Amino acid sequence: MGNELTWVIIKLMAAEIPTMKEIAKKLGISTSSVSRALHNHPSIGLRTRMRVNELAKELDYELNQTAIFFHNKKTFTVGVILPQLTETFFSEAISGIEDIANKNKYTVLVGQSHNNEEREKAIIQTMKEHRVDGFIISISKNTTHYEHFEMLKKHNIPMVFFDCIPQMKNINTVECNIETGTIKAVTLLLKKGYRIIGLINGPERLLASKQRLDGYKLAIHKHRLKYDPNLVINTDLTTIGTQNAMLQLLKYKRVPTAILTFNDYVALDAVQYARKNNVMASSEISFVSFANLPSNCYTSYPPIASIEQFPYQQGQKSMETLLQILADPKKENNGLKTIIEPQLVVNDILS
Amino acid sequence: MGNELTWVIIKLMAAEIPTMKEIAKKLGISTSSVSRALHNHPSIGLRTRMRVNELAKELDYELNQTAIFFHNKKTFTVGVILPQLTETFFSEAISGIEDIANKNKYTVLVGQSHNNEEREKAIIQTMKEHRVDGFIISISKNTTHYEHFEMLKKHNIPMVFFDCIPQMKNINTVECNIETGTIKAVTLLLKKGYRIIGLINGPERLLASKQRLDGYKLAIHKHRLKYDPNLVINTDLTTIGTQNAMLQLLKYKRVPTAILTFNDYVALDAVQYARKNNVMASSEISFVSFANLPSNCYTSYPPIASIEQFPYQQGQKSMETLLQILADPKKENNGLKTIIEPQLVVNDILS
DNA sequence: CTGTTAGCGCTTTCAG
DNA sequence: CTGAAAGCGCTAACAG
Numbered sequence: 045m046g047n048e049l050t051w052v053i054i055k056l057m058a059a060e061i062p063t064m065k066e067i068a069k070k071l072g073i074s075t076s077s078v079s080r081a082l083h084n085h086p087s088i089g090l091r092t093r094m095r096v097n098e099l100a101k102e103l104d105y106e107l108n109q110t111a112i113f114f115h116n117k118k119t120f121t122v123g124v125i126l127p128q129l130t131e132t133f134f135s136e137a138i139s140g141i142e143d144i145a146n147k148n149k150y151t152v153l154v155g156q157s158h159n160n161e162e163r164e165k166a167i168i169q170t171m172k173e174h175r176v177d178g179f180i181i182s183i184s185k186n187t188t189h190y191e192h193f194e195m196l197k198k199h200n201i202p203m204v205f206f207d208c209i210p211q212m213k214n215i216n217t218v219e220c221n222i223e224t225g226t227i228k229a230v231t232l233l234l235k236k237g238y239r240i241i242g243l244i245n246g247p248e249r250l251l252a253s254k255q256r257l258d259g260y261k262l263a264i265h266k267h268r269l270k271y272d273p274n275l276v277i278n279t280d281l282t283t284i285g286t287q288n289a290m291l292q293l294l295k296y297k298r299v300p301t302a303i304l305t306f307n308d309y310v311a312l313d314a315v316q317y318a319r320k321n322n323v324m325a326s327s328e329i330s331f332v333s334f335a336n337l338p339s340n341c342y343t344s345y346p347p348i349a350s351i352e353q354f355p356y357q358q359g360q361k362s363m364e365t366l367l368q369i370l371a372d373p374k375k376e377n378n379g380l381k382t383i384i385e386p387q388l389v390v391n392d393i394l395s
Numbered sequence: 396m397g398n399e400l401t402w403v404i405i406k407l408m409a410a411e412i413p414t415m416k417e418i419a420k421k422l423g424i425s426t427s428s429v430s431r432a433l434h435n436h437p438s439i440g441l442r443t444r445m446r447v448n449e450l451a452k453e454l455d456y457e458l459n460q461t462a463i464f465f466h467n468k469k470t471f472t473v474g475v476i477l478p479q480l481t482e483t484f485f486s487e488a489i490s491g492i493e494d495i496a497n498k499n500k501y502t503v504l505v506g507q508s509h510n511n512e513e514r515e516k517a518i519i520q521t522m523k524e525h526r527v528d529g530f531i532i533s534i535s536k537n538t539t540h541y542e543h544f545e546m547l548k549k550h551n552i553p554m555v556f557f558d559c560i561p562q563m564k565n566i567n568t569v570e571c572n573i574e575t576g577t578i579k580a581v582t583l584l585l586k587k588g589y590r591i592i593g594l595i596n597g598p599e600r601l602l603a604s605k606q607r608l609d610g611y612k613l614a615i616h617k618h619r620l621k622y623d624p625n626l627v628i629n630t631d632l633t634t635i636g637t638q639n640a641m642l643q644l645l646k647y648k649r650v651p652t653a654i655l656t657f658n659d660y661v662a663l664d665a666v667q668y669a670r671k672n673n674v675m676a677s678s679e680i681s682f683v684s685f686a687n688l689p690s691n692c693y694t695s696y697p698p699i700a701s702i703e704q705f706p707y708q709q710g711q712k713s714m715e716t717l718l719q720i721l722a723d724p725k726k727e728n729n730g731l732k733t734i735i736e737p738q739l740v741v742n743d744i745l746s
Numbered sequence: 747c748t749g750t751t752a753g754c755g756c757t758t759t760c761a762g
Numbered sequence: 763c764t765g766a767a768a769g770c771g772c773t774a775a776c777a778g
Binding site for chain 1: 754756758
């Protein structure tokens with residue numbers, strides 16, 4: 045008796061979240077009927093449906109998604125892993141992902157690798173345990189092993205890579221055509237009369253660096269100029285790295301009159317280095333870069349052009365691709381590729 | 396018989412994810428023993444534990460967290476809702492949240508309101524259905540109704556607000572002391588000899604605007620100057636709004652020699668407006684602002700000082716507060732407040 | 747130390 | 763149209 049009472053009290057205090065069972069009991073019907081009513085199942089009486097819905101509203105009833113996730117083996121959750129959100133490119137990409145995801149009742153789990161391979165692995169592991177339905181990944185710039193991705197593949201968990209893509213076979217990707225973007229940029233410079241064009245590139249190992257270099261060479265050759273390897277410097281993309289690259293370029297006998305940089309962040313550092321060394325005053329150097337930071341229109345010596353990579357659209361497309369795979373019953377949906385054509389945006393804000 | 400066969404084939408094709416039941420069957424023991432072995436429960440024989448772990452490894456067995464979430468009524472997931480990640484302030488805050496969350500086995504669900512109240516509500520709704528354990532929220536600048544927060548409170552779902560905080564009683568908050576920050580900034584300007592100091596503030600309705608105004612007035616009064624309301628303009632924080640504010644300030648008989656802006660984004664727009672109108676040339680105006688964008692050191696006329704609000708730390712503290720509430724068995728943990736002291740960072744990069 | 751049992755909240759045949 | 767029953771994968775008394 046005492047126990048019974050305690051139980052009742054606990055029950056009351058806990059302010060339990062209502063369940064179908066309770067609704068069923070209060071209405072003297074079965075849980076299956078409640079379930080059917082709540083889901084507008086065709087074979088359910090109008091009467092009962094109305095009674096159920098009414099009581100549900102009254103009790104503030106809400107489906108327990110964790111039970112449904114568990115039951116359906118589907119969580120309506122996608123894991124997004126990217127280097128870091130402070131890069132505008134990625135925060136815009138995630139908006140694209142989120143918008144499409146939300147429209148389709150999906151929710152987004154985020155993890156930043158901070159360009160650390162171990163972290164990337166750890167994030168994938170926990171997200172996998174959370175049973176996300178799929179992944180959207182832009183890999184860390186320092187990731188050199190792909191076991192964690194291979195593992196997901198083995199377990200049949202769909203994934204879409206965008207922007208920073210591992211060199212693996214048979215994966216789904218969304219990316220920008222960096223090579224043609226580079227060609228456009230270099231061509232613009234050549235047309236404007238620049239003849240000595242430097243390239244501050246990223247780590248040689250990255251595909252993204254190779255694509256830039258290829259485009260650079262192609263554009264140079266197309267204009268019947270000869271490729272001067274001394275004008276191309278590979279860096280680790282840090283501020284220090286950029287400064288060293290600038291030092292090297294500026295002391296070279298053929299000082300570049302224009303420089304193409306790996307991205308806008310590198311351009312900012314490069315411009316700053318030049319200014320500190322009073323280079324702008326004597327001989328102006330024009331910059332062109334990737335990524336098109338919104339802050340470009342505010343900076344002191346903005347790049348004369350930027351290669352827009354449409355991060356928002358890349359995010360959208362990645363999520364759309366993932367949805368497509370998830371919707372497909374037969375899981376043989378691999379090797380989906382989307383290539384987005386970049387656009388050269390000439391910066392005329394201040395000129 | 397035919398059915399039996401089909402069933403077996405399906406079973407094989409599906410490449411089922413292993414469960415405890417299977418391990419148990421293969422080893423001829425009960426699932427509870429498997430569970431105990433996998434969790435290093437004290438009362439389990441060394442023999443069985445080893446056998447179980449061995450087979451588990453072999454099968455690549457992994458706990459099905461959705462079952463555990465469901466069973467435990469706990470998802471180890473927190474919902475983070477903020478205006479937009481492209482603002483560096485928020486992307487840094489989320490790093491702080493994520494770092495603390497991951498260290499404690501939590502995972503982060505993100506949603507951007509884009510300063511839209513309806514979207515904020517929708518995000519809260521889906522996250523609630525996903526049964527997140529708690530929320531960390533920085534409210535949209537256009538949110539004026541608080542039913543969605545009240546509803547969470549009623550349902551006993553813990554939440555912590557940071558930076559943009561609703562005017563509600565008995566909530567957990569993490570914020571920066573904007574008023575003292577403003578005092579520091581204005582005092583610096585006064586000490587440097589500026590006497591006519593403008594303030595481009597945010598919407599009057601926001602607490603954040605009031606705090607700035609209060610600090611501004613206090614600093615002015617402390618220096619025995621009199622407060623001139625014509626030097627304070629409220630804007631909606633858009634570029635257009637800022638331009639109008641600048642127009643108004645520049646045509647006022649007492650043209651300010653220094654301007655304090657609501658944040659760095661406003662400062663950028665203000666500087667640009669001034670430059671376009673050739674104001675910098677004739678009479679220099681110095682700017683001071685909030686938020687300390689990393690791009691500050693690259694911009695043309697950077698603010699001479701910025702009020703650092705430590706977004707990363709605010710994120711960390713918010714998550715720590717939430718963890719503290721979640722850890723507490725008795726749910727009466729409301730009204731936890733943390734105030735972070737801002738720091739005036741003098742920008743001497745170029746001066 | 748180990749097995750049995752019941753149950754978490756919901757869906758879904760299968761019978762009425 | 764509705765109810766009974768089984769089961770998703772795991773945990774946790776309770777009995778041995």
